[in-house]
Amino acid sequence: MSEATTPSAPAEAKDALPEVKNTRLRDAILYPILAVFTALVIGAILILVTDKAVVNAWLNFFDDPAGALRLTAQTVGKAYGAMFNGALNIGGIIQGIGAMLRGEGTQQLAIALVPLSESLTQSVPYIFAGLAVAFAFQGGLFNIGGEGQMLVGALCSVYVGFKVTGMPWFIHLPLAMMAGIAGGAIWAGIVGALKAYTGAHEVINSIMMNWIAIILSSWLLKVGGPLARPDVPVTPPVLDTAWIPRLFDTPGNRFHAGFFLALFVVWLVWWILYKSTLGFQIRMVGANPKAARYSGINVKRLWIAIMAISGSLAGTAGMVQTLAVDRWVGVGFSAGMGFDAIALALLGRNHPVGVLLAALLFGTLKNGATRMQSVAQIPVDIITIVIALVIVFIAAPEIIRAIYRLPKASVEEGPVFTKGWGS
Amino acid sequence: MAATTAPIASIGSYAARRERRKAIAYGVFFLLVALAIFFFFVRNSAPGMESTFKLNPTTKEKVIQLGDLVLPTYQTLLVLATVVGLLGLYQIMRGFKRVVLVLGLVALLFVFAFLVWAVRDKSINLLGILTFTVAAATPIAFGAMSGVMCERSGVVNIAIEGMMLTGAMVAVIVASISGNLWLGLAGAVLISGLLGVFLAILAIHFRVDQIIAGTAINIFALGITSFISQRFMQPNPALNSGGVFSKVAIPGLSQIPIIGPVFFNQSPIVYILFLTIIAIHFMLFYTRWGLRTRAVGEHPSAADTLGVNVFKIRYVNVIIGGMIAGVGGAYFTIGSVGRFDEAITAGKGFIGLAAMIFGRWNPFGAYGASLIFGFSDALQARLQVLGKTQVPIPSEWLLILPYLVTMIVLAGVVGKTVAPAADGKPYTKD
Numbered sequence: 056m057s058e059a060t061t062p063s064a065p066a067e068a069k070d071a072l073p074e075v076k077n078t079r080l081r082d083a084i085l086y087p088i089l090a091v092f093t094a095l096v097i098g099a100i101l102i103l104v105t106d107k108a109v110v111n112a113w114l115n116f117f118d119d120p121a122g123a124l125r126l127t128a129q130t131v132g133k134a135y136g137a138m139f140n141g142a143l144n145i146g147g148i149i150q151g152i153g154a155m156l157r158g159e160g161t162q163q164l165a166i167a168l169v170p171l172s173e174s175l176t177q178s179v180p181y182i183f184a185g186l187a188v189a190f191a192f193q194g195g196l197f198n199i200g201g202e203g204q205m206l207v208g209a210l211c212s213v214y215v216g217f218k219v220t221g222m223p224w225f226i227h228l229p230l231a232m233m234a235g236i237a238g239g240a241i242w243a244g245i246v247g248a249l250k251a252y253t254g255a256h257e258v259i260n261s262i263m264m265n266w267i268a269i270i271l272s273s274w275l276l277k278v279g280g281p282l283a284r285p286d287v288p289v290t291p292p293v294l295d296t297a298w299i300p301r302l303f304d305t306p307g308n309r310f311h312a313g314f315f316l317a318l319f320v321v322w323l324v325w326w327i328l329y330k331s332t333l334g335f336q337i338r339m340v341g342a343n344p345k346a347a348r349y350s351g352i353n354v355k356r357l358w359i360a361i362m363a364i365s366g367s368l369a370g371t372a373g374m375v376q377t378l379a380v381d382r383w384v385g386v387g388f389s390a391g392m393g394f395d396a397i398a399l400a401l402l403g404r405n406h407p408v409g410v411l412l413a414a415l416l417f418g419t420l421k422n423g424a425t426r427m428q429s430v431a432q433i434p435v436d437i438i439t440i441v442i443a444l445v446i447v448f449i450a451a452p453e454i455i456r457a458i459y460r461l462p463k464a465s466v467e468e469g470p471v472f473t474k475g476w477g478s
Numbered sequence: 479m480a481a482t483t484a485p486i487a488s489i490g491s492y493a494a495r496r497e498r499r500k501a502i503a504y505g506v507f508f509l510l511v512a513l514a515i516f517f518f519f520v521r522n523s524a525p526g527m528e529s530t531f532k533l534n535p536t537t538k539e540k541v542i543q544l545g546d547l548v549l550p551t552y553q554t555l556l557v558l559a560t561v562v563g564l565l566g567l568y569q570i571m572r573g574f575k576r577v578v579l580v581l582g583l584v585a586l587l588f589v590f591a592f593l594v595w596a597v598r599d600k601s602i603n604l605l606g607i608l609t610f611t612v613a614a615a616t617p618i619a620f621g622a623m624s625g626v627m628c629e630r631s632g633v634v635n636i637a638i639e640g641m642m643l644t645g646a647m648v649a650v651i652v653a654s655i656s657g658n659l660w661l662g663l664a665g666a667v668l669i670s671g672l673l674g675v676f677l678a679i680l681a682i683h684f685r686v687d688q689i690i691a692g693t694a695i696n697i698f699a700l701g702i703t704s705f706i707s708q709r710f711m712q713p714n715p716a717l718n719s720g721g722v723f724s725k726v727a728i729p730g731l732s733q734i735p736i737i738g739p740v741f742f743n744q745s746p747i748v749y750i751l752f753l754t755i756i757a758i759h760f761m762l763f764y765t766r767w768g769l770r771t772r773a774v775g776e777h778p779s780a781a782d783t784l785g786v787n788v789f790k791i792r793y794v795n796v797i798i799g800g801m802i803a804g805v806g807g808a809y810f811t812i813g814s815v816g817r818f819d820e821a822i823t824a825g826k827g828f829i830g831l832a833a834m835i836f837g838r839w840n841p842f843g844a845y846g847a848s849l850i851f852g853f854s855d856a857l858q859a860r861l862q863v864l865g866k867t868q869v870p871i872p873s874e875w876l877l878i879l880p881y882l883v884t885m886i887v888l889a890g891v892v893g894k895t896v897a898p899a900a901d902g903k904p905y906t907k908d
Contacts, residue, residue, distance in 0.1 A: 439701030
């Protein structure tokens with residue numbers, strides 16, 4: 056918060072301030088880490104109790120206790136090991152560096168870097184989607200519609216991407232990007248406008264807009280549909296003039312310039328929220344809409360703006376994924392990412408940097424889970440479960456406090472969204 | 479005095495002017511509907527066409543047979559357009575007292591006009607549509623009842639979707655293993671009740687924001703059902719074939735024309751729904767527990783002062799709400815298709831929530847709203863059968879209808895809705 060907006064605190068409160076701040080920082084770091092750790096432990100337990108061999112070993116525990124324990128450790132180790140290697144491949148990278156130092160060229164290192172780059176690549180849409188939810192949270196709105204907004208953003212950008220021809224890249228690419236951003240903004244802006252002018256709760260309306268987007272997309276993308284190819288249920292490929300460039304030419308490495316766009320947007324959202332008048336108003340509306348209204352802020356207009364900006368961020372998530380990674384759109388595009396984004400925002404305490412870190416973690420987990428599925432036959436949905444548990448632990452810190460016997464936090468605050476359903 | 483009364487008078491006339499403008503807006507809307515019927519339907523049909531509505535069940539049951547309802551398409555549409563137009567004119571000139579009811583009537587007439595036009599020179603089994611409506615409304619209504627139970631006691635339950643999804647999966651697994659559909663149903667009720675416990679602990683004990691708690695449960699349900707489905711049900715299809723409750727005709731009642739086959743020749747789960755609706759209505763408005771539930775939902779601290787155990791009431795209501803959602807979930811699998819697919823509930827839990835709001839937190843109102851949503855489902859399924867030349871609208875557009883209707887309802891176009899005053903507010907005992 057900037058100096059100008061902080062009211063000068065009384066003298067004794069000033070003395071107490073550093074201590075409060077310290078526990079807050081500790082909570083902001085410690086709780087998310089413990090939440091993710093605990094969720095992963097429960098995920099491991101779930102893997103174990105759904106594994107026939109492990110369950111059998113434990114049923115005959117007294118015949119062979121060491122064997123049961125070994126099998127347990129092996130199963131978890133295999134699953135999470137595959138996840139870890141599939142996501143980071145640290146061993147491979149070290150070998151690659153070794154090869155490079157021995158003068159064997161950079162080829163081995165480049166291949167070893169593919170999993171890590173893929174983790175970063177998978178983080179990119181998470182960063183945007185997480186920012187979308189966090190931004191709305193800051194304004195006191197719950198944007199649960201990231202799913203639909205991403206889909207609309209992707210569809211808009213892919214349409215401009217393959218339909219507009221004969222343009223140089225420096226016109227075509229921005230055009231396709233703007234289309235995706237605008238699509239997401241409009242999709243969410245409708246929800247914001249409905250809230251502002253009729254009082255309809257944004258949560259149900261965003262969910263309805265999600266389903267409308269999904270049904271529309273299944274119509275647009277079905278074989279022979281308006282946006283699809285005549286033979287397969289996907290859109291034609293985006294023309295290379297609208298590609299967001301990938302930065303490496305190693306096969307399988309999809310790391311792209313969108314990552315840096317994401318970092319820039321993290322800074323931009325931080326600047327808007329904490330350094331601009333608009334951001335101050337947004338946070339004020341989020342903290343207390345009534346007080347904001349009495350201080351002369353047009354809350355209704357701001358609600359629409361908050362949703363539209365949030366939607367444009369989610370639309371960007373879909374747009375970047377389309378123009379940089381997939382370069383076409385098929386049915387089932389966003390696959391739950393709009394919901395994962397809620398966990399990201401909570402995990403990052405609605406702060407852009409926190410969201411960035413959480414998104415890097417989730418991108419890594421998701422990428423690793425794909426490998427885990429192929430190596431250890433554990434469905435990737437385990438990550439969805441872990442994400443749900445993370446939300447629970449962040450939203451109810453008492454659970455974490457009880458498990459790890461932590462002292463009570465000095466400041467209890469959480470956003471409140473449950474305020475009646477509609478007009 | 480004069481200085482203070484003048485602005486009040488002007489405010490009064492301002493309010494009156496606003497009322498008047500709103501009334502005219504309704505009238506103009508009715509006129510637009512009349513024009514829409516004329517331009518889209520009347521002009522696309524010709525004199526001599528006939529629309530046939532069959533009123534007898536296709537299955538061989540003993541009911542009193544009725545003749546087919548055969549309407550001259552063109553003339554019927556013309557009459558409908560005129561009636562709606564006249565309603566609009568009257569609304570503009572004089573104004574109806576209860577305009578919301580007229581709005582409902584206009585919507586009904588429009589849908590009827592659409593049907594008459596869609597089946598021009600063809601026939602459609604109206605009874606089939608209505609039967610399907612009741613079936614499609616069933617899971618939505620269970621969701622709505624779950625919502626009524628929870629929200630009347632002041633706990634928002636947006637986890638209905640997740641509870642239904644989990645219930646749907648557990649029902650089919652238990653039914654497949656045990657070979658007994660009723661055990662499957664019990665399993666669904668049990669697991670959804672457990673999720674209800676979970677929601678109650680988060681929302682009541684930990685005072686987590688109820689929408690976040692519900693969202694977490696929804697995501698968890700999506701994850702765990704997909705996980706189990708992939709890990710166990712796909713490699714082992716025997717786990718995913720629980721069978722389906724067969725329809726049971728209630729003797730006597732099922733022989734009433736139209737109403738009989740529509741309401742009283744259905745799956746047992748539909749009858750459970752009817753009983754649930756009546757039970758909740760009775761419980762809420764005629765028992766001590768219901769009075770306390772409503773008191774806790776409206777003003778928990780007042781109820782607490784009078785010795786009502788707020789936490790106990792909320793816990794019990796939320797858990798029962800979860801169990802009701804479970805029955806609705808079971809309907810998706812062992813009530814209709816007999817197998818579980820990932821995300822099979824497709825947002826019906828949320829539509830149930832909308833039905834609850836539309837029905838103003840009343841069991842019967844919520845069931846009426848569920849029937850409207852069910853009807854749009856049924857319409858979509860039937861019109862797809864009629865074919866493209868008959869109805870040149872992509873069937874997906876009709877699939878959007880329930881979601882669109884939900885948004886319109888929430889926007890308050892159909893009148894104001896007032897939630898229980900303490901809905902969503904965690905209670906702290908001081």
